[in-house]
Amino acid sequence: MKSIIRVSLFIALGIFAVSTNANAQNRNAKKAHVVTTKKVVKVKRSNVKFKTPKKxxxxxxxxxxxxxxxxxxxxxxxxxxxxxxxxxxxxxxxTPKVGFRTKLLPIGYVTVHFNNHPYYVHNGIFFAKYNNEYEVIDPEVGTIVSELPEDAEKVIIDGGTFYEYADILYERIQVDGRRAYEVVGILEM
Known part of the structure; x- marks a missing residue:
């Protein structure tokens, strides 16, 4: 009787140990991923402190x-x-403004997908395809790009640090361990 209890106990511990180990090796195990971002949608230019006021x-x-x-x-x-x-x-x-249209995209553009929409980005300018042309648009808040143009400027809004280029505000974030920039708002005049 004692041997049956011991065997049962070893089997139960063995199953528990294997299931715990299997979950630890599972790539699809859920991980808590917390990102704190400051969401900005429309910001008046007068509320923005530019680091270099004149270009x-x-x-x-x-x-x-x-x-x-x-x-x-x-x-x-x-x-x-x-x-x-x-x-x-x-x-x-x-820097082309929203509504500007061209038949060809500049060399070196990058395709970025957000909300199932492809955007074509070149030097901080976002294009979307309309008919047989590409139109400059404002990107959606949440769109992520891997790099900003050289002329992007660091700005301060309500104590937070952001980057601005062509009236679009970005926040620096980490995506898969790499630096990226998320669109958080658009400057108003």
Whole structure:
């Protein structure tokens, strides 16, 4: 009788030990993942403290192999994988605004999916495909990109640190152990 109880006890302990070990080796085991983010949707520009209040604008006199793009009865130019406007005999780097359309995406764009929608991102500008063109859009809050343009600026809003480029606010986050940036809002004028 004692041997039956011992065998039963060893079998029960063996099953418990195997099931515990099997769960520890399971890749699909649920892990608690807590991320604290400050959600911002629309922020007035007057509430934002820019680290460098004035940016230096670099202009060029000529653009080789430029392509003319008409938008709202104004000419814009695409050359060297950047957009430009023309003023006073100089070409000024231009960040296309929402609604700007082009037939081709710049070289080096990255496709980002959010809420089952593909976005095409190049140098901080978000495009979505409409008919046979690509239109500049405001990204949805929560969209994540792996890097920001060189010209992105660190800003302070209500004591929190964010990054701004082309009126879009980003928060630095970690995704799979790598640095990324999540869209948290858009600057209002």
């Amino acid at each position: 230096k604008v670099v202009t060029v006199r000529t653009l080789p192999n430029k392509k003319v793009i008409k938008h709202q009865n104004q000419n814009y130019y695409f050359a060297n994988n950047r957009y430009y406007s023309y003023s006073g005999g100089r070409y000024i780097p231009y």
